Amino acid sequence: MDAGLIPASLCECPVVENRQVGAYRQVSFVAPEIAALAQPGQFMMVRLAGESLDPLLPRPMGVHDVDSDLVKMLVDPVGKGTVALAGAAVGDRLSVLGPLGNGFDLEGGGPAVLVAGGMGAAPLTMLAGALLTRGREVSCLLGFRTRSQTLAAELFQEADIEVLTEDGSAGRQGLACDPLPGLLDGQPGRTKPEIFACGPAAMLAEVARIARQQGVRAQVSVAAHMACGIGSCQGCVVKGSASYLKVCTEGPVFDAKDLEWK
């Protein structure tokens, strides 16, 4: 949030790797400008370069990881846009606009609890690294539907991780938020943890409720259908406490207290 706007650039980026990670595709491409600037929680608008009109528009993709000149995204193929991106072959070129939006605010202190549902884990791996570098204690709650959809825990480096699945096929049975109240109770005298969350709307609403109840700050990364990614179309709005807010330029990371939760 308000990390200060960094100018986004539009680049044609060659794909250098596309590999299976759990149920997802990890696509790596060369994008030095984005790699140099991207902050945890920021996103890019990505499509296959070229004239094809279907898919017509780029799709918002979180920056999953950065490795010198390379940017990695983790793609969950749920529809025509993400299926096309998941199928990008080595040597194909991607049209990428980024980095976009406000990432997570890392300036707070104290321990951090990261809560992810499904693909929500993708942008949190870079966040875990950044928080660890700042000397913050990091624990992660990673919720998935079933074993085949879990993301490799090693993506989260030396953070403390708990995996949950809805069907109990891996880790503990339950939802990502289930252990959250316990983690927040903390010990007397210790700084209360700060929550960072990304995942489906219902999970974020639950995170916001628990955070409010326990009086801790929660930063949530919100998803919405997007067309432009740069504040032009007003398509990606979510209800804020006073008015609609644009996910692309006012988010995608919001302080949970600034959004309206049903």
Add this chain to the structure above:
Amino acid sequence: MEVNLKTRLGPVELRHPVINASGTFDALSADLVLEADLFDRFPFSAYIPKTVTLRPREGNKPPRLYETAAGLLNSIGLANGGIDAFIKDDLPRLARLPVPVIVSVAGESTDDYGDCAGLLEAHPEVAAIELNVSCPNIELGGRSLGLDPKRTHRAVSLARSATSKFLIVKLTPNVTDIVEIAAAAADAGADCISLINTVHGMVLDHWSLKPVLGHITGGLSGPAIKPVAIRAVFLVSQALDGLPVIGMGGITTGQNALEFLAAGAAAVAVGTANFRNPLAAADIVSELGGLMQERGIGSVEELTGLAQK
């Protein structure tokens, strides 16, 4: 051969024929987000901000967007901060653009068109006014007055008596006879017709079989509607000989722009393609110049209406 890309909309001179379509490029937001110097290499020859209304509008319930085959369905609902805030906050910043600014207004009632035009009249930074008569109108229970020639005539007349500025009227294609509506606008004093706004549409979620958009129905844009737009431009420019037409609907390439101009447009607008690439218009302009050169078409004036000859 030297190709002359200049064109004009009445008194408004354009350095090339490609402007933006209202609601699809926010110059102020893009200037903050994109790499510096956007205003210096501004891709459009004139700038039209998103339509403003007399009072602020919150816009429709999300989801507001869904991509269809080579198209985009939207139900933004004319979300805007109202004309007073626009004049106070946005207009002074837009005056820094190196191109003329055309302000798009819509009315929630017929009278609003006159009031909005009157409020803009005193501002020299406003080079022209576009009346978007496709706004859901309160008097008509949410139908837009652009569906009816008499109401279109009344709205344009009110605006005409409130301003001496160049007056563009932007029409919806969702009518039985678009030439009749365009003729009504011209008769009421329109100086130019802009064609087309989005085409009514709807999508269902493939799994739940329920409407995807929060507003249930929306407007379709993008390459999918290009033939609908070309027809409208062809018919209206042929019928209203002498009145310039701004053509839009699915333009993504220089070849597309060439076709709209040949169909009868004096200028074209790029909308949904800006979402594919915010600087798409720059490529479209250079492709258009290249194509005109290849074909030995020396000027936009020579190109306009070739399909009718």
